[in-house]
Amino acid sequence: MKIALVLPDLRGGGAERLSLTLAREFRAAGHTPCFIVMSEAGELLDDARTLGPVHALKATRVRAVIGALRTQLERIEIEALIANLWPLTVAAGLAVLRIPRARRPLVTLVEHNTLSRQYAGWGAKTRLMLRVSLAVGCRLADRRIAVSHGVASDIARLAFMSAGRFEVIHNPVPALLPDDAELARAEAIWGPRNGRRILSVGSFKRQKNQALLIAAFAQMRAPGDTLMLLGEGQLRLELGAVAREAGVAEAVLMPGFHSDPTPFYLTADLFVLSSDYEGFGNVIVEAMACGTPVVSTDCPSGPAEILKGGQLGRLVPVGDASALAQAMVAGLDAPGDPAPRRARAADFAPGRIAARYLETLFPPRHRAGRG
Structure with a gap:
């Protein structure tokens, strides 16, 4: 056809x-x-x-x-x-x-x-x-x-x-296998591993609410921790200003759009989605396919469906920076078994x-x- x-x-x-x-x-x-x-x-x-x-x-x-x-x-x-x-x-x-x-x-x-x-x-x-x-x-x-x-x-x-x-x-959601060179490039973009790596992937627009994630990161950040916002969009300058006002600008990376974010999932310690709403949430599945622990706002309409109501990742109320920060700490401290995450990702x-x-x-x- x-x-x-x-x-x-x-x-x-x-x-x-x-x-x-x-x-x-x-x-x-x-x-x-x-x-x-x-x-x-x-x-x-x-x-x-x-x-x-x-x-x-x-x-x-x-x-x-x-x-x-x-x-x-x-x-x-x-x-x-x-x-x-x-x-x-x-x-x-x-x-x-x-x-x-x-x-x-x-x-x-x-x-x-x-x-x-x-x-x-x-x-x-x-x-x-x-x-x-x-x-x-x-x-x-x-x-x-x-x-x-x-x-x-x-x-x-x-x-x-x-x-x-x-x-x-x-x-x-395709399962991609980056080669050693791609992983090395991702490591270079992250920089030296002095602490924990937190990743978010998505366009810089209001729906994604990366400003909430920056606020949560500022609350839970330990020395050496890094937050990477992988994407591009009209709010780039505004998000940079938010990071500066929160006092974490030096720890927030915005390396632009990458058509294949897989190397970044594989080199991150935690993936976070901070959206106010979603239709589905491909990036959650991509992170799970790499075995990466997931924290997400419980926004309408995809994350809870993907994460089976919170069985496979932590869900927090929309717009609550403190709850998001607490869940990020918990996800980093107790990442859990990656096998069920990968198995769920295979459904897609x-x-x-x-x-x-x-x-x-x-x-x-x-x-x-x-x-």
């Missing part, structure tokens, strides 16, 4: 990394993936091109996407379209309406976040548009996927639908998750009909 993955661009975010992982698995299974993006930009663009063609719509606004996407779909023949991230998910459903049914691809929308939280502060007009567009877009789609049960419940409520009409498929192996996607996109009866 020919499968198109639709994204705003190919920056290094969770939805983009998910799409590349799926494309890689689809190719391994004998299918033909391609990417359709609003803007041909992002850190993962070159990686995407190794997996399939990248078609740029050159549309700066979602309203323009509908016509541009319809035109693109009339040029290329595909069987299925996987649209990621509202409002692109809605635009995809509208784009195929005027394509003759015999040539119309199956439309699957995938939502990656609890949109009620993501757009809570955007005003009444945006929230109304969110609900109305989801009510339309979710009904236009042939398939609906959410990356966690919490996201499914949230989107279903916003779209005035039953959560049972959404398939929950967790994100695929790319091959398993891609198979779920293909079963959802192309049920046996439909696959036979297209054959």
